[in-house]
Every structure is written in structure tokens, then in C-alpha cells.
Amino acid sequence: MPRPAPDAETRAASDDHAAIRLWLRMLATNRLIETRTRRLLQERYGTTLPRFDLMAQLERVPAGLKMNELSKRMMVTGGNVTGITDGLAQEGLVERVDDPDDRRAWLVRLTPAGRRAFARMAREHERWVVEAFGALGVREMSVMAGCLARLKTHVRSLEGRDA
Amino acid sequence: MPRPAPDAETRAASDDHAAIRLWLRMLATNRLIETRTRRLLQERYGTTLPRFDLMAQLERVPAGLKMNELSKRMMVTGGNVTGITDGLAQEGLVERVDDPDDRRAWLVRLTPAGRRAFARMAREHERWVVEAFGALGVREMSVMAGCLARLKTHVRSLEGRDA
DNA sequence: CGCAATTACTTGACATGTCAATGATATAGG
DNA sequence: CCTATATCATTGACATGTCAAGTAATTGCG
Numbered sequence: 023m024p025r026p027a028p029d030a031e032t033r034a035a036s037d038d039h040a041a042i043r044l045w046l047r048m049l050a051t052n053r054l055i056e057t058r059t060r061r062l063l064q065e066r067y068g069t070t071l072p073r074f075d076l077m078a079q080l081e082r083v084p085a086g087l088k089m090n091e092l093s094k095r096m097m098v099t100g101g102n103v104t105g106i107t108d109g110l111a112q113e114g115l116v117e118r119v120d121d122p123d124d125r126r127a128w129l130v131r132l133t134p135a136g137r138r139a140f141a142r143m144a145r146e147h148e149r150w151v152v153e154a155f156g157a158l159g160v161r162e163m164s165v166m167a168g169c170l171a172r173l174k175t176h177v178r179s180l181e182g183r184d185a
Numbered sequence: 186m187p188r189p190a191p192d193a194e195t196r197a198a199s200d201d202h203a204a205i206r207l208w209l210r211m212l213a214t215n216r217l218i219e220t221r222t223r224r225l226l227q228e229r230y231g232t233t234l235p236r237f238d239l240m241a242q243l244e245r246v247p248a249g250l251k252m253n254e255l256s257k258r259m260m261v262t263g264g265n266v267t268g269i270t271d272g273l274a275q276e277g278l279v280e281r282v283d284d285p286d287d288r289r290a291w292l293v294r295l296t297p298a299g300r301r302a303f304a305r306m307a308r309e310h311e312r313w314v315v316e317a318f319g320a321l322g323v324r325e326m327s328v329m330a331g332c333l334a335r336l337k338t339h340v341r342s343l344e345g346r347d348a
Numbered sequence: 349c350g351c352a353a354t355t356a357c358t359t360g361a362c363a364t365g366t367c368a369a370t371g372a373t374a375t376a377g378g
Numbered sequence: 379c380c381t382a383t384a385t386c387a388t389t390g391a392c393a394t395g396t397c398a399a400g401t402a403a404t405t406g407c408g
Contacts, residue, residue, distance in 0.1 A: 040330075044333075048211075054337060101387090155207060156204075163204065167203075180316065233393070264398095272393085
């Protein structure tokens with residue numbers, strides 16, 4: 023005995039509900055994986071996710087990045103990058119070098135020790151992620167990636183409008 | 186001229202890569218939407234996402250929740266809930282009531298003012314989310330929700346193993 | 349009953365994160 | 379050239395977040 027098709031208003035309302043529920047689930051899943059990653063990084067390497075993230079950005083650009091560029095790539099504010107860089111520099115994992123093209127700016131880059139430390143961590147980090155996403159098949163991952171790309175683009179366009 | 190099918194090792198390696206890329210995209214998308222939500226909450230209501238989140242939990246349980254339960258539902262540690270509750274209480278939006286069943290515990294609940302304030306914010310918050318997820322169709326949202334559910338369950342089972 | 353182990357919450361130390369203000373340097377226009 | 383404006387990085391104030399230690403009350407077991 024099939025239920026009658028919901029009218030437009032009901033459908034719209036339940037779509038709205040679907041959006042909220044999906045968003046809450048995204049938040050929860052993200053927090054779960056992030057918390058796990060933080061915990062593992064702390065336990066195995068005594069480091070943190072933002073520090074790992076910063077090093078990952080630098081690893082791709084041996085010449086170094088300006089604080090500025092780090093801030094954009096990590097999607098955090100500049101003041102924050104200053105603090106994390108300070109910490110990593112104190113541990114000898116990154117170093118600030120004068121930018122020859124702009125005396126206001128630094129180039130931040132991995133030290134040899136930083137490069138070694140990151141290589142070790144990155145291998146294990148990749149295992150954790152692959153393990154977590156083992157729940158999904160290739161096709162599902164590809165569908166999700168597509169949805170997320172559309173979401174990202176769309177939200178960015180919203181930002182442009184009311185910024 | 187079709188490329189030859191990749192052998193098992195190549196396929197595995199590119200699956201791994203797919204997992205990492207997907208995870209990075211989840212992180213980026215999440216941060217984008219979260220940052221937007223934070224900004225809007227700040228601009229329109231001078232409040233923050235964690236405060237909104239706590240009030241949202243309380244709104245569903247008029248009798249109030251123990252700090253304990255708030256902490257579990259919000260997926261954050263207890264010390265954190267203490268601070269956020271302190272702030273909201275100072276603004277008169279929530280109140281701590283003695284738990285009649287356990288003298289160690291509080292029941293935290295919305296004040297009438299808190300209930301009114303939340304109702305106003307929630308309406309607008311829902312609009313923001315629906316607007317953001319307008320990029321996706323019903324079917325896509327349902328597929329994503331399913332994937333996320335599987336991811337969540339799987340990661341939780343991993344947690345159980347090495348906790 | 350009585351004591352040991354748990355549980356509920358708070359606190360303080362620290363790591364991220366935001367924002368707004370500041371100082372130093374670049375850059376552009378007159 | 380010189381000044382107005384913009385950009386780069388740091389700082390300090392504050393809001394979240396974690397964790398571990400401390401206090402108080404409950405629970406469970408002998």
C-alpha cells in the first residue's frame with residue numbers, strides 16, 4: 023500500500039530537513055576522524071594536526087612558503103600561522119629565511135630534520151586515512167568527491183555574494 | 186585507444202591516493218561551511234557556533250541535560266562544556282539547576298530568554314544550511330548520508346580496537 | 349555498614365583559532 | 379621624488395578545544 027506522494031510544501035520541508043541532517047552528519051564524521059587523527063599523532067609522534075598540516079604544505083615546496091601563502095593554503099588566519107611556525111621552529115623542524123624579493127616577508131621551509139620527521143609521520147598518516155576510508159568503495163569515494171566539489175564551489179560563490 | 190587496466194599494485198596505490206584526496210576535500214569543505222556559519226552567527230547574533238550548538242542540544246530536551254550528556258552529544262570534553270555553559274549562563278540564556286537524582290550533577294536548561302533567542306537563530310541557521318546544500322539534489326544528499334554513516338560506523342569500530 | 353573504585357564537574361596549563369591594532373616595507377599616482 | 383595606500387608579519391585579547399589533577403558524591407562489594 024504505497025503512501026501518497028507528498029505535496030510540494032511537505033517535500034520542500036523534508037528536503038530542508040535532509041540538508042540539516044546531512045550537515046550534522048558531516049560535522050560528526052569529520053570530528054570523529056579528526057579526533058582520531060589528533061590522538062594518533064599525539065600518541066605516536068607527540069605532535070599535533072595543525073603542525074603536521076603545516077609541514078605537509080612545506081614538504082611540497084622545498085624552497086619554502088611565505089607565512090601569507092601558508093595561511094591561505096591552510097585556510098587559517100595569519101596570526102595562527104605565526105604561532106604554529108614559532109612552535110615548529112623552536113623544535114628545529116622548520117626555519118624562517120629572509121625572502122630575497124620582499125623584506126617584509128619570510129620564507130618558511132622544512133629543515134633536514136623536519137623533512138625526515140615528516141616523512142616518517144606521513145607514511146603512517148596515510149595508512150590511518152586509507153584504513154578509515156576502507157569503509158567505502160572506489161565508486162562511492164568518487165561520488166562523494168564530486169558532491170563535495172560542487173558543495174565547495176557553491177558555498178564559495180555564496181561567500182562572494184555577501185562578503 | 187584504451188589504456189591497459191592497471192595491475193593490482195597500481196590500483197591499490199591510486200585507491201590510497203583517492204582516500205587521501207577525499208579526506209582533504211572533506212576537511213576543506215567542512216572548514217569552508219563552518220567558517221561561513223561562524224561568521225554569520227557572529228555578524229547577525231554576536232554569538233558563536235559552540236554556543237549555538239549547546240543551545241540546540243538543550244532545545245530538544247526542555248527538562249535539561251547534565252553537563253555529562255551535553256559533553257557526549259557535542260562530542261567535546263567536559264572541561265569545554267563547563268566554559269561554554271559559563272558564558273551562556275552569564276548572558277542569561279541557560280541556567281544550572283540541581284539534579285534532584287544526583288547531587289554531583291547539574292541539569293542545564295534554556296531560560297525563556299534563551300529559548301526565544303535560539304528560536305530566532307535556528308530559523309536563520311536552517312536557511313543558511315539549506316542554501317549551502319542547494320548545490321546537491323535529494324538523491325545525492327541521500328547517497329552522501331549513506332556513505333558518511335558507513336564511514337562513521339567503521340571509524341568507530343577502529344577506535345574500539347586500539348583504544 | 350564501610351571503604352574502594354567510579355562518576356560528575358571544575359580548574360589550570362597549554363595548543364589552536366579568530367579578530368583588530370601595530371610596525372615595517374612595497375607600490376602606485378601625482 | 380613623495381606621499382597615500384596596500385600588504386606582510388607579529389602581537390594581544392578572547393573563545394574553543396585537549397588533558398590531567400582535584401573535589402565531591404555515588405556505587406558496589408566485602
